[in-house]
Amino acid sequence: MTYIPNIRPMDIEKKSFEIITEELEKRGKQLEPGTEMIVKRCIHTSADFDYADNLYFSKGAVNRALSAIREGASIVTDTEMAKAGISRRTLAGFGGKVYCFMSDPEVARKAKEEGVTRAIISMRKASALPGKLIFAIGNAPTALLELTDLYRAGKIRPELIIGVPVGFVNVVQSKEALQASGADCIIARGRKGGSNIAACICNALLYMADSTRGAGHSSQPSMNR
Amino acid sequence: MTYIPNIRPMDIEKKSFEIITEELEKRGKQLEPGTEMIVKRCIHTSADFDYADNLYFSKGAVNRALSAIREGASIVTDTEMAKAGISRRTLAGFGGKVYCFMSDPEVARKAKEEGVTRAIISMRKASALPGKLIFAIGNAPTALLELTDLYRAGKIRPELIIGVPVGFVNVVQSKEALQASGADCIIARGRKGGSNIAACICNALLYMADSTRGAGHSSQPSMNR
Numbered sequence: 001m002t003y004i005p006n007i008r009p010m011d012i013e014k015k016s017f018e019i020i021t022e023e024l025e026k027r028g029k030q031l032e033p034g035t036e037m038i039v040k041r042c043i044h045t046s047a048d049f050d051y052a053d054n055l056y057f058s059k060g061a062v063n064r065a066l067s068a069i070r071e072g073a074s075i076v077t078d079t080e081m082a083k084a085g086i087s088r089r090t091l092a093g094f095g096g097k098v099y100c101f102m103s104d105p106e107v108a109r110k111a112k113e114e115g116v117t118r119a120i121i122s123m124r125k126a127s128a129l130p131g132k133l134i135f136a137i138g139n140a141p142t143a144l145l146e147l148t149d150l151y152r153a154g155k156i157r158p159e160l161i162i163g164v165p166v167g168f169v170n171v172v173q174s175k176e177a178l179q180a181s182g183a184d185c186i187i188a189r190g191r192k193g194g195s196n197i198a199a200c201i202c203n204a205l206l207y208m209a210d211s212t213r214g215a216g217h218s219s220q221p222s223m224n225r
Numbered sequence: 226m227t228y229i230p231n232i233r234p235m236d237i238e239k240k241s242f243e244i245i246t247e248e249l250e251k252r253g254k255q256l257e258p259g260t261e262m263i264v265k266r267c268i269h270t271s272a273d274f275d276y277a278d279n280l281y282f283s284k285g286a287v288n289r290a291l292s293a294i295r296e297g298a299s300i301v302t303d304t305e306m307a308k309a310g311i312s313r314r315t316l317a318g319f320g321g322k323v324y325c326f327m328s329d330p331e332v333a334r335k336a337k338e339e340g341v342t343r344a345i346i347s348m349r350k351a352s353a354l355p356g357k358l359i360f361a362i363g364n365a366p367t368a369l370l371e372l373t374d375l376y377r378a379g380k381i382r383p384e385l386i387i388g389v390p391v392g393f394v395n396v397v398q399s400k401e402a403l404q405a406s407g408a409d410c411i412i413a414r415g416r417k418g419g420s421n422i423a424a425c426i427c428n429a430l431l432y433m434a435d436s437t438r439g440a441g442h443s444s445q446p447s448m449n450r
């Protein structure tokens with residue numbers, strides 16, 4: 001219940017990360033080296049310490065993603081909401097863009113024609129994009145299942161798949177299928193996740209990739225709050 | 226761990242709400258009549274059953290908000306992400322719009338000039354909008370504190386303030402100040418909330434206001450998932 005009158009917005013985030021770090025220590029929680037900033041940012045975005053336990057990182061996934069971002073990788077999301085939450089300015093600084101095809105009328109038409117979800121058609125469309133790609137899935141288990149199928153069939157080789165759809169039906173299974181596929185991935189195991197978590201993992205990676213922020217500085221200073 | 230192969234997307238949401246209802250019953254959780262669809266949608270959007278306990282509704286808030294929506298009220302958010310998540314089509318059907326002034330260059334300039342957050346200047350700007358207004362705050366405690374000050378000073382009389390900023394510094398206090406002010410409000414007490422929860426409460430109200438959906442139908446059928 002920390003209350004600090006007249007705190008500068010850029011200091012709110014710093015203080016928040018200090019509180020999160022202290023609480024993780026109190027809980028005796030050891031985070032995997034290299035993943036701390038991602039886990040803490042997920043807790044920061046949700047105030048939910050379950051993310052200290054449920055996040056899974058495939059071996060080498062974070063480093064590969066950081067290299068890809070620095071080399072201009074683009075990010076594909078499955079919701080306009082996740083797209084809106086990703087720091088486009090930081091990504092653009094590296095040469096990348098954020099794509100979401102969910103509102104594309106052509107996608108809607110094809111989905112209806114084939115009797116599948118728009119999320120599936122969106123992923124097929126995105127898989128044809130040129131250059132390095134990171135997929136960030138916060139909503140649709142069908143998007144994640146489609147990406148896993150495309151990966152297994154050798155049709156896509158993304159730099160990273162962020163598999164954090166939220167929900168009660170087919171969600172857990174879509175994450176398990178992704179984990180079993182061998183693709184480089186970050187997953188929120190279980191039911192939890194969401195567009196906010198998908199965007200937040202992308203932003204954590206973007207801020208880590210941006211060495212101008214300085215080592216140990218966890219977060220984006222902003223006048224947002 | 227419900228897995229249903231080949232389920233139609235519109236049925237995923239229906240099944241999800243059934244699972245949520247069952248789990249609430251198992252937990253012996255009684256929801257306040259008239260708030261069920263809002264609470265369940267927050268759980269649906271986060272897979273976090275804490276929302277069964279932490280949501281506070283001021284007396285009559287839901288009915289006043291539903292009337293306001295039907296009369297063309299607009300919604301003001303404190304993030305582009307929340308704005309992106311709100312069903313603009315449903316709102317437009319009633320005559321309302323969604324506003325977010327956080328990316329407005331004039332807002333950024335004034336915030337810098339006055340040494341306050343962009344969120345504060347955004348709220349001042351929004352309070353001058355004509356017509357009925359609902360505020361949905363999922364990120365910035367300073368936005369919520371400013372709205373509470375404006376309300377106490379008699380300068381705004383919004384139809385509803387959704388106070389669900391998430392975080393560790395000044396967040397709990399901003400919600401307590403709102404609750405004490407007497408303004409019509411829906412609050413996620415404690416640290417939890419977020420842009421996703423702000424958007425989700427707006428959507429729950431929009432779907433409830435839309436009687437064409439039929440009584441008892443909790444959710445938006447969609448091809449999203």
